[in-house]
Each structure stands twice: as C-alpha cells, then as structure tokens.
Amino acid sequence: MADLAEVPSAPRGGRRGRAAAALAASQKYYMQDMTMEAIASELGVSRSSVSRLLAYARESGIVDIRITSPVEGGSALEREIRDRFLVSAHVVPMPSTVSEVDRLERVAMTAARLLPQFVDSHMTVGVAWGSTLSALSRHLPSKELHNVTVVQLNGAGNMQTTGIEYASEILQRFGEAFGARVQQFPVPAFFDDPATRAAMWRERSTRRVLEIQARMDLAVFGVGSPAADVPSRVYAGGYLDRDDFRSLAEDHAIGDVATVFYRADGTWRDIRVNARATGPDLERLRRVPRRVCVAAGVHKAASLRSAMAARLVTDVVVDEALARDLVAT
Amino acid sequence: MADLAEVPSAPRGGRRGRAAAALAASQKYYMQDMTMEAIASELGVSRSSVSRLLAYARESGIVDIRITSPVEGGSALEREIRDRFLVSAHVVPMPSTVSEVDRLERVAMTAARLLPQFVDSHMTVGVAWGSTLSALSRHLPSKELHNVTVVQLNGAGNMQTTGIEYASEILQRFGEAFGARVQQFPVPAFFDDPATRAAMWRERSTRRVLEIQARMDLAVFGVGSPAADVPSRVYAGGYLDRDDFRSLAEDHAIGDVATVFYRADGTWRDIRVNARATGPDLERLRRVPRRVCVAAGVHKAASLRSAMAARLVTDVVVDEALARDLVAT
DNA sequence: AATCGCAGTGCACGAACGTGCACAATGGCC
C-alpha cells in the first residue's frame, strides 16, 4: 500500500521535507479529492499526520483559498459603500444576533485571511495595535515573501505598564507571517508633554522609525471609538486620564486611528491631544498607497464614517451590521 | 437562532439567491472557520443544505482553491521538465502503484482544476476529445466569464457511429463551465479520401469553424500513443483501419495531437494519413499562444516527448511516473 | 556521555461531514 519511495531519505520529517509533504498532500486532497486516509497510505504516514499536514499547508499559504463574489463588484452593500465613500469594502456576513466579541473575532479572522492578498515582497507594512489587530494577528496565515518590513505605527507604553509585550506580540506575528523584519516603536502611546515628544522626534533612533514609516506601502489599523461597548484599547487601557477625555470632548474628537484623533467632519487640526500622540500625522498616513481599516460593531459607525470622510482609508473590512449602519444615511 | 432577515423574499432558493447564499456560506466556512452546523442555523436551513451550498460554491468557482509550491518554480521534477523542454510543467503527485485508469482520472481531475486559471473572458478555447478530455471535462469547475468561445479542434465521426455525442458532451461541459458559446466541428475524424477533405474545407460552414480555430487563445488536448495499454480513443475507436496503421508505421508516426500525427523527431511532413485528418495543421496549432497538453501513464512518454520536440505544447499536466520517464536519459 | 527539551507521531475518541432517500414546493405545460 504505502509507497515508501516517496521521500527516500527523510527519517523524521526534515525541515525541508515538511513543506514538500504538505504540498503533495494538498494536491491530493484539494485537486484530486482523495480522502486523508488514502493520502496517508500513499505517503506512508498516519491519517492524523495528513490532517496536520493539511492544516499546516493552509496556514503556511501553500493552499490559498479565496472567495470571489459571483456578481461583479461584490454584494449590494459593498457596492454602496464603495460608491458612497470611495472605499473598497469587504462585508463579513453575520446575523444581527451575534455578540460584540464574536463579531470582532469573525471580522478579524476574515481580515486576516484577506490581508496576504495585499502584501507582497519588498513592501513596508505599518501595523497599529489594539484589540482588533490583536485578534487579526492571531489568525494571519503566512505567505512566503522576501524583504518585507513590518513597522509599528504608534507607541504603546502607558503609565501602568510598558505595553510593549502586547504591541510587540502583534508585530511579531505579522513578522512571522510574512517573513518580515520587524521594527518596533518604543515610545509611550501618549507623551505627557508635547515638548518631550518633540525632543524624542529629534532622536536618531526615533527618526529611523519615522523614516521607515514614511516608506509604508500598506497600513493596517482599526478605529477607536469613545462609544465602544467593547471599548477600544486606547480608551480603556489607562492611556488617557480624565483631563484628556475632557480635552478631546471640547475639541469634538469623535474617534482615532493609531492614537491620532479626528472630528466627525474629517478634520483634525487643533485637537490638542494629538500634539502628544505618537501615531502618524494623518496627512502623512493619507500618503500611504493602501490603508486597510478593520472594524466590528455598530458603535464604530460614527468613528469609521469620519475616518472615511477624512480619507484615511482605502479598504475596509466590516461586519454586516456596521456596514448597514454606514450606509443608513 | 436563525436570522430570518438574511434573504427577505426568497421562499424557496431562487435562481439568484442560491449564489448569494453560497457566497455567504463560503465566507463563513472558509474565512471564519465556522462549522456547517453553525452556518446552517445562521442561514436558517439544515446543515445538509449548507454542505450542498458549499459544494456548489466550489464547483461554480465562488470558492477558488489554489495550491502554490513553497519553493520557487515548483518541484525539482517540474523544474527539470521546464528546463529540458521549455514547457511549463505541472506534475500530479502519485505513487507508482496506481493503476492506469486511476492515473488518468487523477491527472484529469487536477488538470480540470488548473484550467480555469488559463481561461478568461473574450477567449477562444480549442478543445480536442478523447478519454483524457472526457475525464477532464467531467471535473471542470466553472468560472463566470463573458464572451468565451469553445471550439472543437477536430472531427469526431467514424464509420460505426457519428461519435458526435461523445465529442459534443465534452464540448458541452466546457461550454457550461465558462459560460461559452460552443462551436462543434461536424466532420468525421478522418476522411477516406483527401479530396473530400479538400472539398469540405472549401465549404462555408467548415471555413467558419476553421476561422474560429485560427483565433484560438488556448488549446487543450491529450496525446495519442499507439503503444497505450489504455489505447487512445483514436486507435481503438474504429477510426482507423489496418491499412491506415500500416501507413502510419511506414511513415514513422509515433503519436498524434487531435488526430494529426508526428514523428519522434518532431517532424510531420509527408505523413500521409494527415492529409485525411481533420485536426489543425500543427504549424497553425503552434501559433496558439497557450497549448495545454494533459497526459497520464508512462506509455505516453514517447509520444509526449515528441510532441514537445515539435513544440506543440506550452504547458503539460502529467502524473509523476510519466514525468520521471520524460526526464530519464 | 548522559540528560533534557522539543518536534513529530499514532491512537482513540467525539465532532463534523457527505449523501441516498422520501417528500414538498414550484414552474411550465397541456
């Protein structure tokens, strides 16, 4: 039964051999419609190993599953968002009964599987952090690329903890997925004093990061929303104090991207907190060719709508309810 | 549980609704990793229906599964074929113990799933017939395209039966898969008298077909081999008689593509049977930008090698044993 | 040289899946 000649000299799954076996198994499973049992006997391993090989093949991008709408331009909802906001939309289908947490999880997983399509060799990818990106990063399949750089979009320290692990975990996973160099941004999320920020921005180490950010080909981020029931990380994590919130309210901030705030009309001039934020100036962000925003939950509608009004976004991934909310006048 | 608002006014799976439901189910299954059970309850149908929806989505090309080798340029075998014959190769992995019939089936299925990648809107696709193409056509997933033409490469009648159903069945399936117009070629596989062929070739109806053939962007065919254990259709189907075989042997024919014969060295001049054949002149065939040859079984090695020597082929899909045979020596 | 750690394996179990069947609804056809 078993054809032992398959992998002549691989006593125990060698580094190289694993990918080759996964490739062969994938071809047999997905192109030839064989059962795992049959593949196992051809490969001379147990069926469970085949199951694992296939899982590996999916994660590692050997098998690439993509879904294309049969109708040109996607669903009606997606087309309407595209027409209204000039943003390419991906709506994650989902009944309205789904809880906030599941919503986030499902949107993040979908976004994770969409993302590799946007990333290619020699690109620089800017990544924000927060609950959305954390979930997303956990589901990223990988893609064999060269010379990719992943750079942190904004600082992640706060008063209680450095927060570095949290952000770096996300970056790390992006790095692994795309075989990328990872560039952290070791500054707090917000400075207390704008002058400190200015000083830091003159530091060589900081400038290096800023220069990398300036070369971004792709930015991935969520949107913050003060109204969140599952509050955005930046509002709940102790990054801002009572005075900050008052200041934001006075300046009519309605949401943020990577700790930089904007108003409902898409403007952001003179929002005082921004002078202490570490995220990219929104003017600069807008120069990034592709800017993917991932968001789940209707409470993000106002913030996301404003972000789109500010033209911060070229692609959105949203759940169905949020999508409906966006287009409901 | 069930969210009845999903498809407001579709009492029983409407024509349009099916694709939409399949799309939603696919996104939930493949992008969000939900179980069919969970999807069923969200869509308000039974789990079995979801299973069928997903099958439909795969067949209809809503879900597109592709497999890419982790190493640049495919397996070693594929690279060697590419280097040796200047032909892009796809090797279907398979142990040497597999029977001839299974071999054919598995190669055909793989080829069927590869083919949509080569076909696009506004193309003209030439299709031969035979056991390989019959098997292939049975597994073609479909792809939503416009203005595609499928044209029969060579006649299919013989002395006993018209053979039209056999060939037309194949064409039909190609047509359905790509939403294409189908152009049959209602002539026998071989004429008895070269003069009849010449006369027919002057007929307007025939010329129309030949003109369509002249515009082909893609041709798909197998190779015939007199040595086949599973004999190629053209040798076993009663299309040729004893004298014809003698004539072919005298002229050193070693194989054929779409009923047109060639020699081991890649030449075909003065093979007398060709004057009565209905397949495309090989010179003309060579002008088709992409020419995909599908073959299974080591007995096809000589014929296929010669076809490649004659530069009739730009892409091959072959089983592993045949591939090894091609590069041996 | 002996030990530790870890990646990879098969087993066995429960969960998830595909499909033949009988039935219901629908749309076309007399």
Added chain:
DNA sequence: GGCCATTGTGCACGTTCGTGCACTGCGATT
C-alpha cells in the same frame, strides 16, 4: 386550472475528520 417534471429540502446513516494524549527519537546542552 389541474397535471407532471424538476428542483430543492430535511432526515438519518455511515464515513471522514480534528485533536488531546502519551510516546518516541533526535539535537542541544551541560
């Protein structure tokens, strides 16, 4: 308007699949 053919559906069954667990053998570390 009633009939039949066609298409889709849920149920139930047997099959196929994913995963926690205990185990093995290799490479690194001391």
